[in-house]
Amino acid sequence: MRVLICGGGVIGATIAYFLARRGIAVTVIESTGVACAASGKAGGFLARDWCDGSALAPLARRSFALHARLTEEVPGDWGYRRLDTYGGFTDFRRRAAGRNGPCNLAWLSDGVVVSQALGTPETTAQVHPASFTAAMMHAAIAHGAELRRGRVTGIVRRESPARVAGIAIGGETVEGDAVIVAMGPWSLLAAAWLPLPAVFGLKGHSLVFDTGAQVPGEAVFLETREANGTVLAPELFPRSDGTTYVCAISSESPLPLDPARVAADPGAFERLEKLCANLSPVLAAARIVARQACYRPVTSDGLPLIGRVPGVAGAYIASGHSVWGILNAPATGEAMAELIADGKTRHVDLSPFDPARLPRLDPARLHAAAGG
Ligand SMILES: Cc1cc2nc3c(=O)[nH]c(=O)nc-3n(C[C@H](O)[C@H](O)[C@H](O)COP(=O)(O)OP(=O)(O)OC[C@H]3O[C@@H](n4cnc5c(N)ncnc54)[C@H](O)[C@@H]3O)c2cc1C
Structure with missing residues (x-):
């Protein structure tokens, strides 16, 4: 099985790490540079319980614990400290x-x-987000993942039953059995390729x-x-x-x-x-x-999209993490690896983040949704 991850931000890199650690073949396709966008320019602040009372609470609490564990598991210094x-x-x-x-x-x-x-220090911490993302990508590569430079321009599909067969980078096809859209705000573009809600x-x-x-x-x-x-x-x-x-x-x-x-x-x-x-x-x-x-x-309801894309086997999305993408990357990566490798998650219930909960963006409205 080969998993193709579109986007080398903190979400793509962390999913790659958790998949590669389980021995699954992974290719990350990044158009511009690992952590070139929000994942390299965020604050990197982490809080254990600031999402309590919302559907994000279990993801945030699991992530806060995983951030501490990753400092012991993964080589490198990304400025993790409690404060x-x-x-x-x-x-x-x-x-x-x-x-x-x-x-x-x-x-x-x-x-x-x-x-x-x-x-x-019990409840709040920080990382340097660019260094954290780079460390996750290096650790994924150390476990066998590939990083490719390229702009994903489409999903290659087989019909009846509908399932992904790979991605397109311009005129080239890269074959894969599963595709994860993790292009941060550019995940909006994937609504032209797959039945997905808007990400702004x-x-x-x-x-x-x-x-x-x-x-x-x-x-x-x-x-x-x-x-x-x-x-x-x-x-x-x-x-x-x-x-x-x-x-x-x-x-x-x-x-x-x-x-x-x-x-x-x-x-x-x-x-x-x-x-x-x-x-x-x-x-x-x-x-x-x-x-x-x-x-x-x-996203339109403030919660991320994490899980299977409805109606297309092998298609997944992990995006829309808003102000907590650095915090919530580890539990997102772990849960996506469980979903793809085991068919279900063990640590965090992803149902509040099911992409099917929101209406699909009409591809004809994509230009307007992107802000003109
Ligand atoms: C000012 C600011 C401060 C923040 N502070 C914090 C904080 O303190 N704590 C916290 O937890 N979160 C914080 N966040 C939120 C966090 O930065 C984001 O939620 C997180 O970085 C999103 O990561 P991502 O991987 O989904 O997206 P991105 O970082 O946007 O990565 C997407 C990647 O996809 C690539 N890409 C795009 N299109 C294509 C394509 N067609 N083909 C291939 N690759 C493509 C891009 O080049 C990019 O590298 C902050 C955000 C901002 C804006």
Whole structure:
């Protein structure tokens, strides 16, 4: 049996690892570069229980445990660490008071009020998402998986009964017995090839600062307001490699069909730099080592699509993980490997994520769904 995985983001790479570990032949087809999109530009924040109360809870809890286990099983360093997490808001009238709230985080401006603890090392952690994705891909390759560069342009099918026979890369066919669509927001394109619901892309911007040892390993979630009244929710993640990642400023700008052509919205980096300079004198003085934009994949009901594509044997999808794709990649990879190898999952019930729960996107509406 050969499984073809379309997309080398965190979801594709992690599924490849769990399949290859079981001795199944896997080929990952990636158009642009492993972790070139959201999987390389995300925050990499992980939480054990922040999805509690939603259908995601079992996937998130299993994933949080697997993230810890993977650091023991897989060679490499992707900056995994447990951390404290705080929440707060800005009130720049407090500057004169000279403190930033009940939990005083000295690296933040006096106008930042850190008002609550949101997580402890028991419940929150982080990874460097690009390094994590690369490590999963290397580990898959070490277990025999192949990585191919190529843009998937279609699914090759046999009819009556309908089942997949491979994928098309332009005029070339790559044969396989199972195909998994894991193209993040570009999974939308697969709705032209298979009966699938829409996956949309929501854009986010981020900066990475070289902060050295000046910032302790504590994650911070804030709410603030720009001078024109726009409310923003910046997330600040100091990393073990001496950088600090900050993301904010989302938009619904249309997804470019080529992942290599993702670019920032005009003015977004300038707004984010100004915001960061207000939040922390350390950030104001630090060199910026990356300015990034990327799209997270979302579905119409907010839950990912993980499982069999209805009506076409051998076709699967794992996409639409929204803000928790880095967290939920390990349990998704494990569950997809179980589904394909054993016919059913053992650790997480995938029925809330069944692609058949949502209406199929009419391929004639694909262009409009992609944002024109
Ligand atoms: C600003 C921001 C911060 C985030 N922070 C966090 C966080 O702290 N914690 C967390 O858990 N999640 C976070 N996320 C969410 C997370 O980044 C995503 O859910 C996750 O990266 C999605 O992974 P993916 O593999 O599905 O998609 P992607 O990373 O988009 O990967 C899809 C891959 O498919 C490839 N591809 C596309 N079309 C084709 C084709 N035709 N043929 C072959 N390959 C193709 C692309 O090149 C790409 O490499 C964040 C997202 C954003 C935007």
